[in-house]
Amino acid sequence: MTRAAQRGTTRDRVPPHPDLRAVALQQVLEALVDPVRRHIVRELHAAGEDLACGVIELPVGKSTATHHFHVLREAGLIRQYYVGTSRLNALRREEFEDAFPGLLQAVVAAPEQR
Amino acid sequence: MTRAAQRGTTRDRVPPHPDLRAVALQQVLEALVDPVRRHIVRELHAAGEDLACGVIELPVGKSTATHHFHVLREAGLIRQYYVGTSRLNALRREEFEDAFPGLLQAVVAAPEQR
Numbered sequence: 001m002t003r004a005a006q007r008g009t010t011r012d013r014v015p016p017h018p019d020l021r022a023v024a025l026q027q028v029l030e031a032l033v034d035p036v037r038r039h040i041v042r043e044l045h046a047a048g049e050d051l052a053c054g055v056i057e058l059p060v061g062k063s064t065a066t067h068h069f070h071v072l073r074e075a076g077l078i079r080q081y082y083v084g085t086s087r088l089n090a091l092r093r094e095e096f097e098d099a100f101p102g103l104l105q106a107v108v109a110a111p112e113q114r
Numbered sequence: 115m116t117r118a119a120q121r122g123t124t125r126d127r128v129p130p131h132p133d134l135r136a137v138a139l140q141q142v143l144e145a146l147v148d149p150v151r152r153h154i155v156r157e158l159h160a161a162g163e164d165l166a167c168g169v170i171e172l173p174v175g176k177s178t179a180t181h182h183f184h185v186l187r188e189a190g191l192i193r194q195y196y197v198g199t200s201r202l203n204a205l206r207r208e209e210f211e212d213a214f215p216g217l218l219q220a221v222v223a224a225p226e227q228r
Contacts, residue, residue, distance in 0.1 A: 025224040026149060033143045100224050106216035110139040 013082055020076040020092065020099040028100060031075035032107055036060055037068045041077060044091040045108045052086045077104075127196055134190040134206065134213040142214060145189035146221055150174055151182050155191060158205040159222045166200045191218075 031037055036058055043056045058065050069089060072078045076099065079090045096104050145151055150172055157170045172179050183203060186192045190213065193204045210218050 022228050024228055025152075025221070025226055026147075028224075029143065029147045029221075033140075033147045035140060038139075100220065102216045102220035103224060106214065106220050107139070107143075110142075110214050110217060112139055114136050114138055 015070075015073060015080055017073060017079055018076050020095045023076040023099065025100065027075045028077070028103070031071050031077060034068065034071070035112070036065075037072055038107065038112070040068060040072060040089070041091065041104070042108050044078065044089060045093075045104075050088045050090040052088055054086075056089075129184075129187060129194055131187060131193055132190050134209045137190040137213065139214065141189045142191070142217070145185050145191060148182065148185070149226070150179075151186055152221065152226070154182060154186060154203070155205065155218070156222050158192065158203060159207075159218075164202045164204040166202055168200075170203075 032041070039058065040056055044051055053065060053069055058068070060068070069078065069080065069087075072089075073080055076092060077096060079092050081088055081090070091104075093104065146155070153172065154170055158165055167179065167183055172182070174182070183192065183194065183201075187194055190206060191210060193206050195202055195204070205218075207218065
């Protein structure tokens with residue numbers, strides 16, 4: 001089965017994604033103010049490819065991790081989709097850059113620790 | 115009395131300011147996640163000059179406003195100083211840009227409402 005066909009069979013499990021033109025700066029900053037969520041964004045940015053949730057090591061339990069991915073998705077920072085039973089996460093780099101120029105780059109470039 | 119002399123006489127009232135090299139991204143984002151504090155930053159950025167606290171119209175009471183200025187100062191976003199009895203606020207543009215490249219510009223450039 002092709003990846004596209006797999007996606008087709010799981011379309012009902014693909015969660016909704018906001019149009020970034022409708023996302024407010026407030027929501028984006030509320031997503032990015034959490035260090036665990038910034039870690040997810042940094043990992044996706046550094047990987048340069050889509051990652052399954054389980055691949056990103058987080059200092060929280062599974063349901064809390066799922067919540068953090070949800071918040072990032074609602075803020076338009078990531079896109080989630082299924083391949084078989086794996087939920088994959090893609091950073092919405094270009095769309096986000098169009099909506100909030102320079103913001104993602106500034107956050108991932110900033111040192112977390114001084 | 116010159117402005118410099120006035121500052122000298124009120125040096126004990128000038129609050130402490132952090133070295134931006136010691137400010138964490140977490141603290142900066144916690145400061146910027148509040149819409150009232152972003153409004154202050156935007157007003158200072160748009161004015162292009164230092165402003166007294168009372169000049170910036172805010173939808174909060176005076177003690178709450180003072181708190182917001184305090185949080186911005188602690189996060190290294192503004193510098194406060196006295197001229198006579200007026201407390202003036204300066205955006206620490208260049209120092210902040212050195213410490214967090216692109217972040218201030220990205221936040222003030224982003225539309226608050228969609």
